[in-house]
Amino acid sequence: MNDYEAVIGLETHIQLNTTTKIFCACKADSWFDPPNTNICPVCTGMPGVLPVLNKAAVEKGVVLASAMHAEIRPLSYFDRKNYFYPDLPKGYQISQYDQSLAFGGYLDLPVPPANGQPAYIRKVSIHKLHLEEDAGKTKNAGNERLIDFNRCGVPLVEMVTGPDLRSADEAAQYLMRLRQLLRWLGVSEADMEKGHLRCDANVSIRPRGAAYLNPKTEIKNVNSIEAVRSAIEKEIERQIREVEAGHRIEAWTLEWDEDAGVLRKMRSKETEADYRYFREPDLLPIRLDDAWKADILKALPELPLVRRQRFMDAYGLPEYDADILTSERNLSNYFESAVKAYGSDPKRVSNYLMNDVLRMLNESSKTADQLRLTPLFLAEIIKLADTGAVNTSTAKSLLQKVEESGKAPAEIVAAEGLAKVSDDSAIRAVCLEVLAESPKEVESYKAGKVTLMGWFVGQVMKKMRGKADPTLARTILEELLA
Amino acid sequence: MELCDIPAYELSLLLRQKQISAEEITRACLERIDAVDGRSGALDSGSLTPEDEQKVHAFITITRESALNQARAVDQKLAAGDDPGLLAGIPFTTKDIFCVRGTPSTAASRILANYTAPYTATPVTRMEAAGAVMLGKVNLDEFTYGSSNESSAFQPAPRNPWNPAHVPGGSSGGSASSVAAGEAALSLGTDTAGSIRQPAAFCGVVGVKPTYGRVSRYGLIAFGSSLDCPGPVARNVVDAALMLQVIAGADPRDSTAANVPVPDYLAQLDGGVKGLRIGLSPDYFRIAFPDPQTGEYREQPLPVDIETPVLRAAEVLASLGAEIVEDVPMPNTRYGIPAYFVISRVEAASNLHRYDGVKYGYRTPQRTGDLTKLYRQTRNEGFGLQPKLRILMGMYVSAAQYSAQYYQRALRVRTLIRRDFEQAFDRSGKYRLDALLTPTTPTTAFKMGAVYGDSVLMQYADQLTVPANHAGIPGLSLPGGLDAERLPVGIQLLGPDFSEDMLLRIGRAYELATQTEDWRKVKPLVLR
């Protein structure tokens, strides 16, 4: 392997999460609907129908293009891509060809350290970025071929990277970062299993350090990031074996068989299909004037990788924390709000989030913005713990109580009498009580088994239902046992 | 005079005065259809009888019952004192290239013969909303591909009411012949290269090709999507204006329909032509075509019978106060047909992709386990000669290796043709025309069978009309007289974008000024 490097480009299809389809008013998401229920004359290609552009699809495309640092064209066109297939009811797909919504762009992909290699940034260029409509689905049922047109006309962005990725891991990282970005921007659900994010991979190998490109194969039908990783790994291994054996790599199209974990040859790609592209005469060009563009981009959030870096720089968070806290936009917003409300030590807030709030999110499958434990409440609880008003274990249980009740932490503390007891005499009385009830332990302690101190403190805490200041209890116990 | 021969605007008046009922009008039209139309076009309809050769055969589908119901609904509204709409009770026919919910919408092709539309085209919806009564769907060239109606898969094809041995023109032949024969007052046609204006000229009626985008294309089974314009066919200019008023305007279902306000066409109709500048161009008084052997352009003057009515119209308009501007150069007119050949066929081939036997329409009865075979058999059996020719040429000239040479070049020619018009109509230019006056067609209606099959020659029948489609500008054809064989001659007015009001006004002035001329008294042969 060391003699070769892999050259990988990814062709992704991203389903935009608009309410309606790109050229008609049908519902776009049909995941839970029976076949052929979200259809109309337009998306089933009846004679005489015309497409009408859904502006929301353009807007989401512009947001994505901008996040990928792509150049957005003020004037772009739709074109017809002509071919026959039963799931393509018009016999052409409305797509964009030479003057698409955007061009260029890149993603600075952070690649984590692995196998003794330090972390690095891989710059992944974007070759193509355009809007198009999805086709339907066909499936075989006995002797018949069934067609579901629900997906026809669902808006897609096709985004193609340059041949910039160098390993299966990098490809997987790219897809993870892309998925994170799409959800962050709110332009796609980006669920590969549901086909919101689809990926074909072009793979070739060459001697390490070479600048030329060898013939590539195209891997289709990969439905998860893990599958993309495995399929590319397998294909790189195969190509190396072929080359080592003195064979040529031929430009095949391969299909990933998920169950068997193997690649199968779909067809040889001798000639490029001629789609006879020409301008779609039924649609006007997309005129993206400055006002519209500004309006779309005013909602563009800080990008996840930028925020990740900022969390490290501005808050002094370790990369690990920053990565997790920016994995999802709501979570990172939550963190920042909590830090702001708390006023100091972002790492302390991060610890609470990473340990407790994340578990809460996982268990409830809520997003951070849906928590009743608001960033303000979280900050308040941490402060209560800081000032010693409640002890640490009370603070942790408060998190759950606030989330369940939606009440302010102070209110719960007052109502349930959870405040830490720092009154010397009250604790002293309980301490005496405990010592009186435990003559054996007192004897052992005095005989030198000082580790029993923890047990005595625990007994005091138990009697006071956790409210005692454990430090104070320890001091009193030490005094009494001296 | 029978009700079915009375102009729509007069019928409208009589109806509102309660002198007649909508049902009476509809019945009069249905009786006329029974008298002159003969059997409707159908697939595999056998050979023509001598009787067939005397009939009009405008229809594919007659919607007798729904027409009578629509008419009765209008009468009820009138009785109740409700506003029944601008076209209340006016019977019209629809070219069978429009989808109308619940009716067979065939495009005159075997491949759609069994297709019943689940929705209605916007212009038809607007006609019906205005109270117009649809009598049925009329015949056309298959998918509108032709200038004679002979290519329809539904035979007998329409014949010219002025002489049934001649073609009615095309592709809106059923529209023009149904209106000329008094079977309906109005018809909804389409014009891609002259398909409204040429049959209107051949049948002695008025045809309007509106500005591209003036009338919604939603529901129009597409031919050349960048050229197709729905428009009115009527027996006089006022009726055409009435109908355009109803069907024009923006449509949320067609993004290429213009968001330009629709003027009141009737209010300005009698404004006269005083001070208007009307041009004549030598490029519209000859026909130019490439020699099939050498490729060199050859020119041929137009027949005197075609030229004379146009020059006479210019005199009439001059006498009414218009200024006639001669020798306006329109040098790119000659490239209209070749550019049209390329552009329309690229679009047509793509537009025909959807007829694949999978979803609707004809599917080969031969069982085949192979998808490609299903496509091939279906399309081979379902399409007639004209669609096949267009598919072949369209596929060829849009192929990656030829596209620059043909398609991209044709698009540039189109820009040049548009520029000719822009210069002629430029308000601060040399000519400053309000309209260009031309012949509509190079010949009058030819005999059935005389030109059919020679696709190139048939296309040159559109030479004087196709430039307006390339440029997107409006055109109006109206009767200008009769030739020696007593066949109608059309004259055409072309104007800048959205100048339909101006063209209708000029047309109306000419129509009024020539109202009493002898040729206007001659009736079509089938009505004599």
Ligand SMILES: [Zn+2]
């Ligand atoms: Zn739809």
